[in-house]
Amino acid sequence: MTTPQNPADRVAALAVVPAAEFPGVAAYAEAGAELSAYAAAMHQTRLTCVWTEAMTHEGLRRYLLEETHELLEALDEADPVHVREELGDLLLQIVFHAEIAAGDPDAGFDLADVVRDAREKMVRRHPHVFGPEGAADVDEVLRVWGAAKAAEKSERTGILDGIAPTLPALARAQKVAARIARAGAGAESSDTLPSGSNRTQPADPSDTLPAEVFADEQSLGDYLYALAAEAQARGLDAESALRTVATRRAERA
Numbered sequence: 012m013t014t015p016q017n018p019a020d021r022v023a024a025l026a027v028v029p030a031a032e033f034p035g036v037a038a039y040a041e042a043g044a045e046l047s048a049y050a051a052a053m054h055q056t057r058l059t060c061v062w063t064e065a066m067t068h069e070g071l072r073r074y075l076l077e078e079t080h081e082l083l084e085a086l087d088e089a090d091p092v093h094v095r096e097e098l099g100d101l102l103l104q105i106v107f108h109a110e111i112a113a114g115d116p117d118a119g120f121d122l123a124d125v126v127r128d129a130r131e132k133m134v135r136r137h138p139h140v141f142g143p144e145g146a147a148d149v150d151e152v153l154r155v156w157g158a159a160k161a162a163e164k165s166e167r168t169g170i171l172d173g174i175a176p177t178l179p180a181l182a183r184a185q186k187v188a189a190r191i192a193r194a195g196a197g198a199e200s201s202d203t204l205p206s207g208s209n210r211t212q213p214a215d216p217s218d219t220l221p222a223e224v225f226a227d228e229q230s231l232g233d234y235l236y237a238l239a240a241e242a243q244a245r246g247l248d249a250e251s252a253l254r255t256v257a258t259r260r261a262e263r264a
Contacts, residue, residue, distance in 0.1 A: 023135070025134050025141050026130075026131040026132075026134035026135050026141075027131060030127070030130070033130070046126075049102070049106060050106055050109075050110070050122050053103075053106050053107060053110045054110060054113075057110050057111075057114070063107075066107070066111065067111065068108060068111055068112075071104065071107060071108060071111075074104060075104045075108075078097065078100045078101045078103075078104055079101065081097050081100065082094070082097035082098065082100070082101050084097075085097040105122075105125070106122060109121055109122035109124075109125050110122065132163075135159055135163065136156055136159045136160060136163075137155075137156070137159075138155060138159055139151070139152060139155045157193070169261070169262075170187060170190045170191060170194065170261035170262075171187070171258070171261045171262070174186050174187065174190070174261075179250070180249075180250045180251070180253040180254040180257065181235075181253060183254065183257055184253050184254075184256070184257040187257045187258075187260060187261045188257075188260075190261070191260065191261070220234075
């Protein structure tokens with residue numbers, strides 16, 4: 012393979028190099044063989060198991076969610092045996108969805124496409140690893156990664172673009188806040204509240220909270236729990252309230 016001279020072109024070329032030619036791939040031959048065997052086993056199961064044959068992307072949604080939460084539980088336990096098992100269960104979901112797609116003429120992809128796309132994205136998003144430019148610290152890594160991602164997602168025009176609407180409200184709110192901060196839009200001010208509203212909105216909501224709330228995650232967790240408990244006692248839906256506010260702020264940013 013001819014090596015391009017331009018650093019950005021070198022990264023782009025490496026991203027699409029055939030898998031068999033990727034640097035260091037030989038060290039993972041066993042993992043590749045096991046994944047191939049697993050995919051073959053899934054294909055055979057799809058052909059002969061009536062339950063598996065009838066399953067759809069939509070039908071698998073609940074299992075994907077369950078397996079994700081079970082992996083998170085295993086990570087919380089810091090039990091390597093449990094983590095290994097749950098990673099396998101989550102891998103099953105990925106291979107299963109890919110197998111369903113492979114049998115759908117309208118889908119246009121299979122497991123090889125999924126893995127290839129993921130590898131290409133990893134290379135493109137890490138020019139400091141696969142290109143000549145390094146990154147001295149975490150802040151620099153995040154800057155380089157963010158720039159690479161922004162270049163790929165240049166078609167996004169809104170704060171909410173690319174943020175899954177199914178995320179829990181708190182996780183979604185943090186993503187919205189991060190996007191607003193990166194965009195330099197700042198926090199929503201009182202003059203952006205609905206017409207006729209008699210509520211006031213501080214420029215920075217954290218100004219109304221005691222500093223000890225943000226001392227550590229335990230303190231923040233206690234505060235968030237207290238908010239949720241108080242909302243429950245008053246008959247308010249904290250999840251819905253936060254989701255609505257995050258969406259409104261994103262739309263006005």
